[in-house]
Amino acid sequence: MHQNNQHTPTPRRIVDPESVTAWMADGNCRLHPPEVFFPSDGAGVDRAQAICGRCPVAHTCLEYALEHRIEHGVWGGASERERRRILKRRRLTVTAD
Numbered sequence: 001m002h003q004n005n006q007h008t009p010t011p012r013r014i015v016d017p018e019s020v021t022a023w024m025a026d027g028n029c030r031l032h033p034p035e036v037f038f039p040s041d042g043a044g045v046d047r048a049q050a051i052c053g054r055c056p057v058a059h060t061c062l063e064y065a066l067e068h069r070i071e072h073g074v075w076g077g078a079s080e081r082e083r084r085r086i087l088k089r090r091r092l093t094v095t096a097d
């Protein structure tokens with residue numbers, strides 16, 4: 001649910017339910033400091049991924065990050081490298097069809 005380096009909790013009552021980012025209000029990361037999702041090492045990535053693994057909006061979060069080509073941080077349980085791999089795989093699938 002983080003917006004680049006601004007991993008700001010969003011109180012549910014001020015979220016516009018029509019917004020494309022309304023799902024962020026339900027993200028588990030609202031309960032953690034933003035820097036947790038911008039780790040500098042593998043252990044930090046594991047820690048963020050464990051939180052994402054219990055997140056009810058992980059799928060939406062990952063798709064949002066992929067769609068918006070967000071390069072930094074852990075989103076939807078996927079690291080930067082993993083998102084690059086997913087995008088590459090999807091590109092290959094599209095061109096193979």
Ligand code: SF4
Binds near residue numbers: 002024026029037
């Ligand atoms: S999947 Fe992770 S980054 Fe995305 S909203 Fe949930 S806790 Fe936050």
